[in-house]
Amino acid sequence: MSRGRALIVEDSATARIILTRLLERADVAAIGVATAEAALPLLKQDVFNVVFMDHLLPGMNGLQALAEIKRHPQTRDIPVFMYTSQSAERYLQEAKALGASGVIRKQVDRRQLMHALDTIFARQDALPVTADPVAAQEPALTIPMPDGSTHSWSGRLATLEVAYEETDDALAQLRRAMLSLELRHQQQIQQLQRRHRRLALYGSLAFVLVLVLSFWHYQALTDLGQRLDSQVALIHRILGGVLEWMNGAR
Numbered sequence: 001m002s003r004g005r006a007l008i009v010e011d012s013a014t015a016r017i018i019l020t021r022l023l024e025r026a027d028v029a030a031i032g033v034a035t036a037e038a039a040l041p042l043l044k045q046d047v048f049n050v051v052f053m054d055h056l057l058p059g060m061n062g063l064q065a066l067a068e069i070k071r072h073p074q075t076r077d078i079p080v081f082m083y084t085s086q087s088a089e090r091y092l093q094e095a096k097a098l099g100a101s102g103v104i105r106k107q108v109d110r111r112q113l114m115h116a117l118d119t120i121f122a123r124q125d126a127l128p129v130t131a132d133p134v135a136a137q138e139p140a141l142t143i144p145m146p147d148g149s150t151h152s153w154s155g156r157l158a159t160l161e162v163a164y165e166e167t168d169d170a171l172a173q174l175r176r177a178m179l180s181l182e183l184r185h186q187q188q189i190q191q192l193q194r195r196h197r198r199l200a201l202y203g204s205l206a207f208v209l210v211l212v213l214s215f216w217h218y219q220a221l222t223d224l225g226q227r228l229d230s231q232v233a234l235i236h237r238i239l240g241g242v243l244e245w246m247n248g249a250r
Helices: 013-025 036-045 062-071 089-097 110-125 153-249
Strands: 004-009 028-033 050-053 080-084 102-105
Touching: 004 013, 004 036, 004 110, 013 028, 013 110, 028 036, 036 050, 036 062, 050 062, 050 110, 062 080, 062 089, 102 110
Parallel strands: 004 028, 004 050, 050 080, 080 102
Antiparallel strands: none
16 A cells, blocks of 8 residues: 555656656655646545646646645645756745745655655654644645755666666566567467368368269269160160061061
8 A cells, every 4th residue: 555645747758757656666656647737626636645746837837836736725735846957046945935845856866755755744644633624734844955056966866767667667568569479470370270270171071072972973873884784785685586576477
């Protein structure tokens, strides 16, 4: 059973796959959508523990979507991380001012991501069970913003590792597809061989049947010829007897 559920709002399929894989390693189930317009109804209809929001999106951008999420009581307590390649201090401060819990770079630093997830789930597990939604609200969760001046080699390595896994999975799928095609090809060859053997057997049986019928017809014709010869000889004897009788009568 997963620790929780994450919604990834990102128009790049590759970036969605990379983050989804990293979240799966942290035992977090992830759903991805390409636009903020698709994400907002999902957040109101379903339960998500965290949102990862791209900055540049078709239609409503990430900061506008963040402001919309924090404006609604139903969604404002969901931690939102900006999932972006932006590193300008002005952008980081604007995201924080709008209520972002942190910023996750596109070249994901796995330690930063794991720290953020651990903090989120620890805080959510510690919330008291109460029917009063106001009493249940916790102080805003904030994960330290990344240092834009630091070159994150761990982020690059994590991205390369996920890309390698995707390539390995693609190769494994290709191998399975090739094995399936080879198996299907072998099955087709075996079916053709069985069909050819059946045709050869039927052909042999037909040839034997033709020989039997030909022999039977030959025998029947031979018997008929012999009977005709006997009848002709009988007629000759009868005619000879009649001629002898007529000659004697004269």
